[in-house]
Amino acid sequence: MKLIVNGEAHEVAAATLAELLAALDYEGNWLATAVNSDVVHTAERAQFKLNDGDRIEILAPMQGG
Amino acid sequence: MLDVYGTKLPSRLLLGTAQYPSPAILADAVKASCASVVTVSLRREMAGGRGGEKFWSLIQSLRLRVLPNTAGCHSVKEAVTTAKMAREVFGTNWIKLEVIGNHDTLQPDVFGLVEAARILREDGFAVFPYTTDDLVVAERLLAAGCQVLMPWCAPIGSALGPVNVTALRSMRGHFPEVPLIVDAGLGRPSHAARVMELGFDAVLLNTAVAKAADPVGMARAFGKAVDAGREAYRSGLLEPRDVAVPSTPTIGRAVFQ
Numbered sequence: 428m429k430l431i432v433n434g435e436a437h438e439v440a441a442a443t444l445a446e447l448l449a450a451l452d453y454e455g456n457w458l459a460t461a462v463n464s465d466v467v468h469t470a471e472r473a474q475f476k477l478n479d480g481d482r483i484e485i486l487a488p489m490q491g492g
Numbered sequence: 493m494l495d496v497y498g499t500k501l502p503s504r505l506l507l508g509t510a511q512y513p514s515p516a517i518l519a520d521a522v523k524a525s526c527a528s529v530v531t532v533s534l535r536r537e538m539a540g541g542r543g544g545e546k547f548w549s550l551i552q553s554l555r556l557r558v559l560p561n562t563a564g565c566h567s568v569k570e571a572v573t574t575a576k577m578a579r580e581v582f583g584t585n586w587i588k589l590e591v592i593g594n595h596d597t598l599q600p601d602v603f604g605l606v607e608a609a610r611i612l613r614e615d616g617f618a619v620f621p622y623t624t625d626d627l628v629v630a631e632r633l634l635a636a637g638c639q640v641l642m643p644w645c646a647p648i649g650s651a652l653g654p655v656n657v658t659a660l661r662s663m664r665g666h667f668p669e670v671p672l673i674v675d676a677g678l679g680r681p682s683h684a685a686r687v688m689e690l691g692f693d694a695v696l697l698n699t700a701v702a703k704a705a706d707p708v709g710m711a712r713a714f715g716k717a718v719d720a721g722r723e724a725y726r727s728g729l730l731e732p733r734d735v736a737v738p739s740t741p742t743i744g745r746a747v748f749q
Contacts, residue, residue: 487544491533492508492698
C-alpha cells in the first residue's frame with residue numbers, strides 16, 4: 428500500500444495504523460498520530476484501517492516557544 | 493498569585509524551550525528564571541527516532557506546568573488538529589493557540605484565531621490565544637470563551653520590545669479583570685519590566701533568553717525584571733511631570749550671602 432508518512436512516500440504492507448507504526452519502527456507513548464488531518468488516538472490505532480494514499484502524520488514532543 | 497483557568501501560578505514568567513545551545517542549558521535557564529510554565533511543541537518524529545522521548549523526559553523532570561503550542565499552523569483545521577494531538581501527548585488541556593496569518597511578520601490570523609478558539613473551548617481546552625493588541629479581536633476571543641489573552645508587543649523573535657505602548661495601556665484599561673500575558677517581541681529584561689509596570693499579568697518569552705550569550709544569566713535577569721515590574725505596578729508609579737520638582741525639602745535651606 429502506498430502511504431505518505433510525515434510527508435514522505437512509503438510502500439508498506441500494513442492494514443492498520445498500529446501495524447504501520449510497528450513496521451516503521453515507531454514506538455513509545457509520547458507519539459501523536461493523525462490520518463488525513465484528523466487525530467487518531469492511541470487507543471484507536473489498532474482498529475484504524477489504512478487506505479491507499481492516506482497521509483499520516485506522526486508527531487513527538489519538541490522544543491517550542 | 494496569577495490565576496489562569498482556575499490554576500494559580502507562582503511565577504509571572506512563562507518561558508519557551510526552543511533554540512537553547514543544549515538541553516542542560518535549557519534546564520538551567522528554566523530554573524534560573526523561576527518560570528512557572530514552559531511552552532513546548534509537536535513536530536514530526538523520524539522513524540526509529542527517540543528525540544521526542546528525550547526532550548519530553550527533560551521537560552517532565554522540571555516539574556512545571558506545560559503549555560503546548562500550535563506554532564506554525566496557518567489554518568483553523570491545522571491548529572485544532574495539532575491542539576488535539578498535543579492534549580494526548582502532553583496530558584494537558586492547556587493550549588497556546590497560534591494561527592499564523594503572515595510568513596514574514598508571523599502575525600496572527602485573528603479571524604482564524606477566533607474560530608479555532610471557539611472550537612477548542614467547546615471541546616474543553618483552556619485556550620491561551622496568541623493575538624494582537626486589537627480590542628475588538630480581544631472582545632471576540634473573550635466571547636468565544638477565552639479566559640486569558642496573550643497579545644504580542646512586537647513580532648515573534650524581533651526583540652523590539654513594546655512598540656505600541658498606547659495600545660497595550662488601552663488593552664489593560666479595557667479588560668481590567670482578564671489575565672493578560674504579553675507574548676512575543678520582548679528582547680530585554682527592561683522590556684519585560686515595562687509591560688509589567690503597565691499592569692500586565694505575566695510575560696511569555698523565548699528567543700531573548702535562548703539566544704543570549706549566557707542564557708542562564710539572561711533567564712535570571714528576566715525573572716528579576718518581571719518581579720520588579722510587578723512590584724512597581726502594585727506600588728503605584730509616579731506619573732511623569734513636565735516641570736522639575738525638588739526632592740530635597742526647601743524649608744530650612746541655608747542662605748549664604
